[in-house]
Amino acid sequence: MRDVNPDGRGVPLTTLLPGERAQIVALGHGSGRQHHFRTMGLMEGKIVKLIATQPARGPFVIDVEGTQIAIGRGMARRILIRKL
Amino acid sequence: MKKIALTGCPNVGKSVIFSRLTGVNVISSNYPGTTVDFTKGTTTIGGEKFELIDVPGTYSLEATSKAEEVARTMLQEGDIVINVVDATHLERNLYLTLETLEMKKPTVVALNLWDDTKHLGIDIDAAKLETLLGVPVVPTCAITGEGIKELASKAHSAEPSKTIELMSEKARWLKVGEIIRDVQVVHHRHHTVGERIADATVKPMTGIPIAILVILFMFLFIIKIGNAIIEYLMDPIFCNYYGPWIVGVVNSFAPSGLLHDILIGTSTVEALDFEQSLGILTTGLYVPFGMVLPFIITFYFMLSVLEDLGYLPRLAILVDTGLHKLGLHGSAIVPTILGCGCNVPGALATRILETKKQRFIAMTLMAISVPCMAQSAMIFAILGRYGLKWIFIVYSTLLVLYILLGLLLKRIVKGESPELLLEIPPYRKPDPVTLLKKTWSKAYEFLAEAVPFVILGIFIVNLLYIFGAVDVLSMVFSPILTTLLGLPEGAIVALMLGVLRKDIAIGMLLPLGMSPQQLTIACIILSTYFPCIATFFVMLHELGVKYMLEATGLMIVVSFSAGMIMRVILIGIS
């Protein structure tokens, strides 16, 4: 299992390819940001699908249970996932 | 009078519900962050009058932007709360619902977008939800009005929840999960063709060409249709009917003299001149109605289509990388596009940006480089007659300034420029009636502002000429205007009026008999040197005195530098 760290905490969201699905393992930011993520529907245990990435280190567009969210690459990197 | 506060996540239909209940038309659009300030209105429920407050959307009561702070403050004010919930995303909406219920105010919950739950295969047991939350839950469809009456009457008799008590964040999420398991069943469904097309607009390979086409189409539509309205409607009305009539009427009681000149200026029946006569009933009405209004109508119609479709947040994704280089992020495209209509709502819309640094940069760049539609319409009108080239030079210069200043401000302004985090709403079919209503309300707003101020401006100019002040001012400023910028000294009148309004200021350039080169330089300076008074005060309010002084200083420096550079390029040093 190349995609999962030895401690089982998953890999960054940024490793997903367009069309791939994964489960969110951890939100990995400070508690304020985590809180904001959850209220937007980005929560541990949810299934995300990568819709698109923008060139030149642009944002990611993901789908979480029918909500599409655009998220900057730096923020996305700290969200950990387990690929499905 | 008791106050009812609306609350809810962004883009759930609060503003549509507000408009339905109060009859006050507030702007609703299909993107999060449409409402950035509160609006109050009154509504009568069961014979009793209530004050209803529309607020910006917020994901939770912990604000992350200025708009969200407004929402939290206004919620405190309400005696009764209507919590509007997106029924198609019940789970993440319920968090705010619980937070709201914990405040122990009389509350009702509107399960809005109920119509959408059916084709998304979502079943919600509203009765059970009502029991669990301990307050009335009413399924609604704000755009058709379904359920709104019931919502209002339930709000009248609302009481605080007895089942929801104050809890920790963690407990709240557990509770949300518990409730969702009890009341909601989601049937599996496949990606529809529509969704695939929707995705194409955010994938760079397809999205960027689509965006270019959309913007090009929007631009052509605004110009072509706007010009057609002028040619086939406005000009015939003014030249064939209104003009001869008003000249006749004024001549009948003031055939010459001061009053005659102020009312219709130099116009006569034989030589009707709406553009340069400087009468408040000729130029004063022709500028707003005959030159600007047609473009206001076409601009806001197109903007409303994009807003209601839900295209703007997609555009935000595509331009995000570019805007980061200027210290902003993708969301700043929304205030910028709104600013192309009018800088005032544009400046207010910067409230959706998270930090002061972003808001300062977005507002300053807008004040300098984004001409409002009234100004653009006049630029089209006076430069268009010399060829598209000149219009192109003006807008390219503004774009270059936007980019250079952004690059600079990103580096010198203290503070943070966080990354984009934006919910992308589903595409919706724009409703024709709503589109026309929105366009009409914008056109009306424009006229209500423009007509009095344009007339006031022309009146002031008349006074300046009558009392010979123009000559004095021209002399004082001629070193700057003539020597440095290559403009006729009379351009000072335009610069002074530009503080009031930009459209009439540009109109003031016409009687000066300038070359296209001079007109181009003057248009660039008028766009950049200072915002109109309305924008100035909004920015002052939003930024505070210190920041506004900095912004103003920057505007003046940038404007005159750009003016001098363009003088050297276009006219040369002679």
Ligand SMILES: Nc1nc2c(ncn2[C@@H]2O[C@H](COP(=O)(O)OP(=O)(O)OP(=O)(O)O)[C@@H](O)[C@H]2O)c(=O)[nH]1
């Ligand atoms: N299908 C459907 N669309 C709706 C309904 N209610 C609102 N809309 C649409 O949803 C979009 C958002 O509506 P708004 O009233 O602007 O939402 P808001 O909650 O005020 O949004 P913010 O001010 O951004 O927080 C608009 O395009 C509306 O036309 C509904 O019940 N059904």
Ligand SMILES: [Mg+2]
């Ligand atoms: Mg709103």
